[in-house]
Amino acid sequence: MDQAKGQRLILTAPDIVLLTLLLVTTIALARLRNLVAVIMLLGLYSLLMAVLWVSFDAVDVAFTEAAVGAGVTTILMLAAVALIGREEKPHRHNPLGPLLIVVATGAALIYATAEMPRFGDPDAPAQQHVAPRYIEDGPRETGVPNMVTAVLASYRGYDTLGEITVIFTAGIAVMLLIGARRRKREGDQ
């Protein structure tokens, strides 16, 4: 990656367009009441988000967004909607309180970003700590061509194994719950 691209400070024109499209999608999401339409728009949101990651040079994050955000999550939420019905019930409580909390949290987060290093700053702590070692010795030490995979599957192998165990257990639990429900319904008929 060349220096000029890595050190850019402002958003490029495609980023701004993508962020605008994301905003439109979010507003539409908040207003829709049909849950199937909401899930499809969420898939579209992931689609836009992945392009934004590509534009930020974070291809591996974009891969995860594509596979998990647009793929697995869509299917899981559809399965959930199949069980609970397709229309959202009208709100009975006042939305002002939650809105206040969300705005306050958002403001705090934006305030916190002022302390973060610049986007793509080569002097940032994250670039200075262990990253140079991974970049220089990773291919030789692990034999894995993709750097992110080398870190996840080799340098942090035990960490990843733990994560996978958790997700696997959760997946089995969900399948047991849904499967039990289906068998019961078949017994009724």
Next chain:
Amino acid sequence: MFDVTAAILLVGMAFALVRAVLGPTIYDRILAINVHGTKTVLLIAVLGFVTERPDFLDLSLVYALINFIGTIAVLKLIKYGYLGDGP
């Protein structure tokens, strides 16, 4: 030349997004999102050339598949009301 193409694709995506938001029927939205997905696949491919790292293409491949699977899953739910082997 690739940035011009990317800009054109973004315009096309905006059109599809408007149709997805407006609806009116659920099928209009599915169609618009499917079209939007095709344009995203193309845009990711073009963006790879803009940044001169065409290895992003694997992402295009993944997207071309996921877009299809998502569309079929949504349609199956709407048409039959379930996703697995049936109730």
Next chain:
Amino acid sequence: MLIERRSLLFAVHRSENAKRTGGDLVRAISLYAALYGVWLLLSGFFSPFFLGIAAVCCALVVYIALRMDVIDQEGHPVQISWRLIPYLPWLAWQIVRANLDVTRRVFSRDLDIDPVLRWVPASQRTDLGTVIYANSITLTPGTVSTDVEPGRIRVHALSGDAMAELETGEMNARVRDVEG
């Protein structure tokens, strides 16, 4: 119920002759070869380690495909692939013509459209042929196949012209030739 469920994707009936035969082994091997080829194409690494992983992964996919019982004439159509070659350029030309026609209608001031929904005959012998015909209709902008029954396809066309062209039966005959 089985037929109806499959119809979501291809809207065709599973033919009676799709029972297990010795051809399955040949198809499994050719599927393995195709998968391995795709792996090599996408990976671009040729060290023994990666080639070994590829062999294991492809074997796993073929095993799963065998268990799912999707390796049949329909799922892995080796027998017609070479007869498609003369058909594809003709289809490409039809697609280009249809694209220009639909584009003109989209940009014409009063939307020069007159949609029709009608059944057209499909005289292919096999389900796969019908699927190729239906997909060819959909690939050509201006006509979309909306429903498939044995022997006929329900087509939605953007204009009477597009429907009239389909009703000359040229595409139907060409797809029948692809079947051999």
Next chain:
Amino acid sequence: MSALIDGLTWLLLLGGGFFVVAGGAGLLRMPDFFTRLHPAGLVDTLGAVLIILGLVLQAGFTQVSAKLVLVLVLLFLTGPTATHAVSNAALVSGLMPWTKRKDND
């Protein structure tokens, strides 16, 4: 030679972009769901083909080109199937196609 390839790429990319925008515009202008299926086909066919061919010209005879062609093949296999599925689902659900003449049955 290089200038010729660049010129051809421009032509292909702009042509593809034209069909992509035409598809988007059609998606907005058409009166009902069934008529919107047709401009969607523009994006799936010529729009995708021209843009990917333009990229292939720039990539030359490399692995990148092979992947681009694979993307195109996938789009061509899945595109019409998805379009058929959505139109069939709409028809089965009882959505009636828009017609020009009101006296049509």
